Amino acid sequence: MKNLAKTFAIAALSAMTFISNASNRGVAPTKSKTFEVGMYQSINTLKMNVMIEKNTDANLTVVLKNESGEELYSERIGKNSKKYHGKFDLSGLEDGKYTFEFIKGGEKIVKEVNLATETPTESNRQIVVE
Numbered sequence: 001m002k003n004l005a006k007t008f009a010i011a012a013l014s015a016m017t018f019i020s021n022a023s024n025r026g027v028a029p030t031k032s033k034t035f036e037v038g039m040y041q042s043i044n045t046l047k048m049n050v051m052i053e054k055n056t057d058a059n060l061t062v063v064l065k066n067e068s069g070e071e072l073y074s075e076r077i078g079k080n081s082k083k084y085h086g087k088f089d090l091s092g093l094e095d096g097k098y099t100f101e102f103i104k105g106g107e108k109i110v111k112e113v114n115l116a117t118e119t120p121t122e123s124n125r126q127i128v129v130e
């Protein structure tokens with residue numbers, strides 16, 4: 001009886017493996033990214049911190065564009081730089097939507113940043129009774 005159970009278990013696993021391999025045919029394996037991007041805003045400022053880590057020896061370009069697609073800033077990171085940390089002061093820009101593009105060959109990562117000035121909803125006036 002134990003041999004029958006083992007045989008059945010092995011046959012079931014073989015069938016699952018076959019089905020799993022058959023379903024992957026014709027599908028290209030996913031290509032791993034050759035670089036990673038992280039961004040965060042400095043507290044109480046309009047400065048964006050950008051960190052990039054590359055896995056290859058290739059040049060990478062950082063581009064900042066406005067909502068119209070105009071290039072406001074561009075920087076090339078050399079092939080020998082594995083890590084990059086940049087600070088971008090956005091305080092001189094008008095309210096609107098901006099995009100950071102990180103480009104290496106055919107690979108591209110796009111991050112959006114929205115700048116909006118908030119108007120206070122409460123009045124800061126005070127009444128003092130003497």
